[in-house]
Amino acid sequence: MKRTIPVIIVSVVGTVLVLSVFFPPVQTMGEDFSLFFDIIAVFAFFLGGGNLVRIHLVKIYRKRPDWGFSVVTLVGFFVTLLVGLGKLSVTGVTASVTAPDSFLQTIFVNIITPLSSTMYALLAFYVASASYRAFRAKNREATILLIAAFIILLGRTPLGMKLTGWIPEWLSILQIPNLAVWIMNAPNLAGQRAILIGVGLGVVAMSLRLILGMDRTYLGSDND
Amino acid sequence: MRRITLIVTAVVVVLFIISWIIKTNTVPEDGTFRPFIQGFLVTFAAFLTLAIMSFLYRDNPFYKFAEHLYVGVSAAYAMSLGFWTTLVGNLFPRISQNLSDWFGVPFLHYEWHFVIPPILGIILLMRLSPKGGWISRWALAFIVGTTAGLNLPRFLRSDFIEQISSTFLPLLVQWQGVGPFFSNFSLAASGQFIAILTNITIFLGVLCGLIYFFFSKEHKGVFGTASRFGIWVLMVTFGASFGYTVMGRISLLVGRLTFLLKDWLGIIS
Amino acid sequence: MTNIGVYISLLLIFGGLLAILIYSLKGRDVDRRIIFLFVLFSVASAIIFHIEFEESATPIVKKVFEFVENLPPESKILISFDFDPAMKPEVHPMANAFVRHALVKGHKLYLMGLWPQGQALMTETIEYVLKPEFPNAVYGEDYVMLGYKAGNEGVLNVIITDFRKMYSTDAHGTSLDSIPLFDDVKSAKDMDLIFPVGGGKPGPKEWILFVGDPGNVPIAPGLAAVVAPLIYPYYPRQAIGLLGGVKGAAEYESELKKNYKEFENVETPALQMMGPQTMAHIVIMAFIVIGNIGFFRARRRKWQEGN
Numbered sequence: 001m002k003r004t005i006p007v008i009i010v011s012v013v014g015t016v017l018v019l020s021v022f023f024p025p026v027q028t029m030g031e032d033f034s035l036f037f038d039i040i041a042v043f044a045f046f047l048g049g050g051n052l053v054r055i056h057l058v059k060i061y062r063k064r065p066d067w068g069f070s071v072v073t074l075v076g077f078f079v080t081l082l083v084g085l086g087k088l089s090v091t092g093v094t095a096s097v098t099a100p101d102s103f104l105q106t107i108f109v110n111i112i113t114p115l116s117s118t119m120y121a122l123l124a125f126y127v128a129s130a131s132y133r134a135f136r137a138k139n140r141e142a143t144i145l146l147i148a149a150f151i152i153l154l155g156r157t158p159l160g161m162k163l164t165g166w167i168p169e170w171l172s173i174l175q176i177p178n179l180a181v182w183i184m185n186a187p188n189l190a191g192q193r194a195i196l197i198g199v200g201l202g203v204v205a206m207s208l209r210l211i212l213g214m215d216r217t218y219l220g221s222d223n224d
Numbered sequence: 225m226r227r228i229t230l231i232v233t234a235v236v237v238v239l240f241i242i243s244w245i246i247k248t249n250t251v252p253e254d255g256t257f258r259p260f261i262q263g264f265l266v267t268f269a270a271f272l273t274l275a276i277m278s279f280l281y282r283d284n285p286f287y288k289f290a291e292h293l294y295v296g297v298s299a300a301y302a303m304s305l306g307f308w309t310t311l312v313g314n315l316f317p318r319i320s321q322n323l324s325d326w327f328g329v330p331f332l333h334y335e336w337h338f339v340i341p342p343i344l345g346i347i348l349l350m351r352l353s354p355k356g357g358w359i360s361r362w363a364l365a366f367i368v369g370t371t372a373g374l375n376l377p378r379f380l381r382s383d384f385i386e387q388i389s390s391t392f393l394p395l396l397v398q399w400q401g402v403g404p405f406f407s408n409f410s411l412a413a414s415g416q417f418i419a420i421l422t423n424i425t426i427f428l429g430v431l432c433g434l435i436y437f438f439f440s441k442e443h444k445g446v447f448g449t450a451s452r453f454g455i456w457v458l459m460v461t462f463g464a465s466f467g468y469t470v471m472g473r474i475s476l477l478v479g480r481l482t483f484l485l486k487d488w489l490g491i492i493s
Numbered sequence: 494m495t496n497i498g499v500y501i502s503l504l505l506i507f508g509g510l511l512a513i514l515i516y517s518l519k520g521r522d523v524d525r526r527i528i529f530l531f532v533l534f535s536v537a538s539a540i541i542f543h544i545e546f547e548e549s550a551t552p553i554v555k556k557v558f559e560f561v562e563n564l565p566p567e568s569k570i571l572i573s574f575d576f577d578p579a580m581k582p583e584v585h586p587m588a589n590a591f592v593r594h595a596l597v598k599g600h601k602l603y604l605m606g607l608w609p610q611g612q613a614l615m616t617e618t619i620e621y622v623l624k625p626e627f628p629n630a631v632y633g634e635d636y637v638m639l640g641y642k643a644g645n646e647g648v649l650n651v652i653i654t655d656f657r658k659m660y661s662t663d664a665h666g667t668s669l670d671s672i673p674l675f676d677d678v679k680s681a682k683d684m685d686l687i688f689p690v691g692g693g694k695p696g697p698k699e700w701i702l703f704v705g706d707p708g709n710v711p712i713a714p715g716l717a718a719v720v721a722p723l724i725y726p727y728y729p730r731q732a733i734g735l736l737g738g739v740k741g742a743a744e745y746e747s748e749l750k751k752n753y754k755e756f757e758n759v760e761t762p763a764l765q766m767m768g769p770q771t772m773a774h775i776v777i778m779a780f781i782v783i784g785n786i787g788f789f790r791a792r793r794r795k796w797q798e799g800n
Contacts, residue, residue: 017373038644084304094666148463190429191461479582
């Protein structure tokens, strides 16, 4: 039962959703399943939150290294949850929870935005460091990669036009911005399409395996 | 080491307070606490930005503080939005008139089968329990089944059939004969030759790229040559991706520095 | 003063790069924190000294612009805010420019999102762009904010047949039946154009797969630079055009400025970012070249020693 019922659920749900594309009578059921999925997704958020609280409470209780920062996590979590679920500073229970002067919007603008943006902005520095240390034209393929990258880096800025704007119209493909556009519209498109077709086939095969019950890795081990 | 930490912390606190005072004075007075709060919020946002950036030097308590705060706040934000938009918006109007009235959303009509998702949701939450965790597989199975069922026809159509169809391009574009082709020959970006080259590159590039990924046959002879061309096309693809990735990451940095220089320090208008 | 600042910055940057080159030629490794400082300095100086350039739209961006231009008045356009603050600097300007273009042409806007953070960013667009610049735009008649819904592609699978099944109300709790914009809208298929803005999952790709292709609705994605190359295969049959990264946003902003005098003085953050972007690109290309020079020199030295 522990393993059979989930396999049956996957098969039934997957089959209904595939059939809903082709058979209108099944379409309503397919839409309902999609709505179920949306609602369960919210419970998945709650699962994530609950797991977060559990991990950090254990860390604080057992006084593991850096347990003080777990307090920061929990305080941030519960304050935001209170503000969000309670719709604090939002006029009217039906108003948007992200109304302009709401506490949740304030938290978003002044805490989530700087933290999220800066986390990813750090990657700019690591890209520069990787460019210096790791990108080597060791062989023909790597050289092609670097040349393409150079043309794109130049072509996606106004510098490319400033450097090659003098090239006459009948040779204008050699102007870096035009070359960059051609690279994106021709070889890049071709390569990405080849990858897309391969990945698409992989997704179709995997989905079929899941619906037919041939793949049960999502069940985990029997020790769960 | 501890003394250095204390000194650095003290300096940060002093700078924070100075910034708070300065930013409070830049917001027009309106007789409320608003300038005071605005000053604090801008300073706090700048502090968090610099705390994350301090990781570039090395890991430190300020970075850890910011990182841990981010984790907690983000999780709660998603939960709040999910609750109000989807549970209140989609679930309550279908299962309870009282709940709908309480939350101020229009009641739709009873759909008894909509008690299934909250049951599955609670089953999913059982994952937190050490002993009852096995039953959460039922909810996970529903999620897996939905994803598989939604993806199968759409990926087949859009990522396979449509992509193959889009690759069937005319290889001789605007063709009016060999004479006009050579008499009007140019390397103009919008010219005939480049249009032909583009379509040929796309057609051959897709074909050879797919040949490269076919590992069931040894890459020798004509097949090997096609595979080699495929690798070159893929290398151009990865080079283009690298260029765009650099552009994307730099623009995030520009955005953050603009905030620090404009909104916090006021160096630029 | 600004020009002197630019020249001094360029002098310092190129001087520093020369120093790094000499260092590398001697076979020594540069500390990564020096590299970080370089990147920081080059970007900051370009921001401080307002290094700006003009832009012109490439064909792939022009196609989107012209499509909006050629839509009949009062066409229905759906914009999906599928991004978070990590993508905001490059895609939010796109969304704002697009909102301006759509409203100045008299089109109707439907704003929704598949990411939780998208709802807050939608609020920012409405408060700081839409309301101040279009004070005559009436909520419910010219634009509507549907808000965020959880469920990724599950949301799209429902709205392709019935909007009201997923969104019984807008983000403010008003029933869709009492919003004039939804009088003749049943599903996403009734949209004349969909502009999904984002770069993760769910995002523009899901819109093409779940709405654009099955519903035959024109899609014009606004993409973060990281995912832009991945969406090119869908162009031009499944996506009418696309805006890729901050360059795409800058091109759209410049087209808007060229064609509409009323937008001559609006804030153009994407155009302003192209200067710092260029400086950073120069620095990174220089690092690649310097790194390779050092690598080849070391390899040649080893080969000579081996002989």
